[in-house]
Amino acid sequence: DDDDDDARDGDDARRPLVVDARDATLPDAALWDEHAERGDADALFEHAIAPLDAVTFATCVDRRAVCVKRGGRAHYGSWMTMEAVTRATRDGEARYGVDLDVTSYVDGVRRTHNRNSDAGREADDEDDDVGELVDADAVLTRRFGEERRSVRLLHPQTRCDATWKILATLERYFECACGCNVYVTPASSQGFAPHYDDIDAFVLQIEGAKRWRVYEPFEDETHPRTSSRNFTQEEIATQRVVFDDVLEAGDFLYLPRGWIHQAECSSSTHSVHATLSTNQSNAPADALEIALNNALASTIDGRAELRRSFVSTLNDERRRDAALEGLGEELRAFASELQGDFGAALVEHAYASLEARFMMQRCPPPDSHLLRSKARCTGDVAAAELRSGARTRVASQIEGAPFSILRESPATTLFHPFQNRRDGAHVRVLGVDSADEDRLGRVIVPSDVDDERLDELLDAVRSGDALEIAKTNFRENNFLELVCELVRCGALAALD
Template sequence: MPKRVKPTGEENEQESVPCKQAKEELPNTLSVLNFDSPRSFFESLIAPIKVETFFQEFWEQKPLLIQRDDPSLAAYYQSLFSLSDLRSLCSQGLYYGRDVNVCRCIGGKKKVLNKDGKAQFLQLRKDFDQKRATIQFHQPQRFKDELWRIQEKLECYFGSLVGSNVYMTPAGSQGLPPHYDDVEVFILQLEGRKRWRLYSPTVPLAREYSVEPEERIGTPTHDFLLKPGDLLYFPRGTIHQAETPSGLAHSIHLTISTYQNNSWGDYLLDSISGLVFDIAKEDVALRTGMPRRMLMNVETPADVTRKLSGFLRTLADQLEGRKELLSSDMKKDFVMHRLPPFCVGSGAESMNPGGKLPRLNSIVRLQFKDHIVLTVGPDQNQSDEAQQKMVYIYHSLKNERQTHMMGKEVETEIYGLRFPLSYVDALKQIWCGSPVRVKDLKLGTDEEKENLAVSLWTECLVQVL
């Protein structure tokens, strides 16, 4: 019998079956972006730029400014967050540091003006008006349904976590000094106007903040003035600063960021241990002992380096043609910490199976494919060396939106199922997305076929047609 996974530390896109939504008055401007699928949403977000053009010419390469004189789009952006939203959220309990930061750039340095404990709107507004401070609000998608809707689609599209921050800045003020980030950044201008200055050289595909940006700043290469409805993209490592010009109203912009720790290097670190685990079972050379006292050497001897180089070449040769790599943490980390499917006014408790229980003659189809990962790994319940492989299915259907992108110190749980490796072909039948009759699943017995369908249905991963 399959078992539930206990909590632990470019496929074809398939439109997820939407959740039942509570009745709610939503802005008429919602039609300006296309939420039919992750791809259609991203296409509408960067229109009129074509998706292919964006990834060929701009992604990880250079900034892109998209200016659009579209009143409906500007009104939609303005509906995403405002100072009145901050007022109502403060009444729900926001805290300095965790939820909001108050800061201002003075003399080229960031000055943090946070108080202790709960944030009160009147104090925030006082610092905003009198000290000309910027209010930074962390991860507004935890509270604003439409931002949840946007970022959930982007997480499906990029296959990576997507975070956001709102910056509210008074006229004639600047919140942060020139700096760079280790994420790909999309800026949506919500209210007012903001001047963005981008510098050269960049810190190519930045990963760490090991070099002070001030030491690398050259001359500005781009100077953009954004108005509501405009979108600015720049790659990670781009040194930038933003200010609200004097003589204008305050400005509000939203940063949406993605692709943190999502590089080839990260994937190698994640998968290489599983590859070594697999190949060492077949290659005796990888199981022979290291030279005596090697771990006590200050420097690595040349013959050891040559030996390791040979092992790496063996791994590279063995890697060719493999269809499955054992993923250690990246898949689980993504699924565990991402947003659940968008359901207005609903939480994880709304994810309950509905409709008929699947039987042998039932036809089932995968749903929420963009929120599920399937991976093969060693049996986590076995402690001996002869671990058997299992098929793991992890999903984000029951994740808590309120903890999204709030740090790994927040207690989270991973949801899913595990099956014997013999179930993998049947699962791949379902994963293709086409309807399949339960009795046609590639399993040995009718009992196994029905148990598989019921297990997936119980987790809301398939629907009965």
């Protein structure tokens, strides 16, 4: 039966790829830390999925789960062990809901316990208050140890240099903002209800063991743009389980966004795993949303008749029909405009907006990822020497593009990550107008700077070449001042 064959083909397409690497030769676990320290993007990702190759993995992205079983062998160096999590919790000031969550999932009920004390509260009260300072002893000894609550360390890159370097490296690999949460679960417990996420998730089991159950997506919720609510066990009972297995230390699991999952620690010891995330709001839908919103705004700004009030049609069907016909004509005219150069320009601007958003969200490059000395080649002194002619060339401080260009009215803007915060990826930036008012990471291009010169600068430094600034056409007008500002903020290095 053709229908049965189609159903089987669909089932096969969603069957997870499970790689049994328990007897395979694996890279030295210490290389995980070394790749992150150097910012070697290809090597770090290949280490994460080893012995699976990147080409095979790419065929599974957005389509099926991937699991690599390594038989309990350590694979991620010294990163985010229980000792490291304890240190991150104790060091500095951590706040509930910002840096850390305490959670439980018992008898089908998911609760948050973001407080140091239950004094004055009912035992089952849920607390979502954000901001109370975390008492590390209360969390690690009472909440985790005695009450068997799960602990979720939020965006640990803010306080853990190793995590910062891992995310900065992976962002170069994916060319998209990356995030991280770390989950510590007591033995024989579960911290979260079944749900799906709006990101691609990479689960790295660091210590202990955890049973994961992964379910196929709901038919009408494939590739979701927002994360789900918590589901009950009854709601997912009819969903096909595509993966049900225990991850041990060193194992890897990839979950496409939209795939329902839950995990429980069923071993005799605790579990520590990290979830790396990427591809949030990074789809054609997001570019189209920007393009159409901009197109509509431009059309409304340019057509005064679209801004006139409707004449009352409540009791006049003829007027109502005429109004609807007029709206239909405007919509058809709007669609027609999108077919030509106007539409092409909007799409190009939308894609440039996504590139600018990435520059705003990505981690600031760690010093160990810079191609040249930060102290010698960037900053005020280096910029002044470039301006005076003592230095004559500039080059990128990182591999790839050190900034992006967004051309729009009233000014062209360059976006770069060198003044970003470490937790930028956790600030959901849907457009480039929602950044902090301090405008860090933005350089306004003077109006007399030629677009051709700007493109030549980006093309040269993106390819790794050093651009000779001593040429007359690069020193004229305000172009030199623009380049000096990029040197001052660290995006470009000034060379002799």
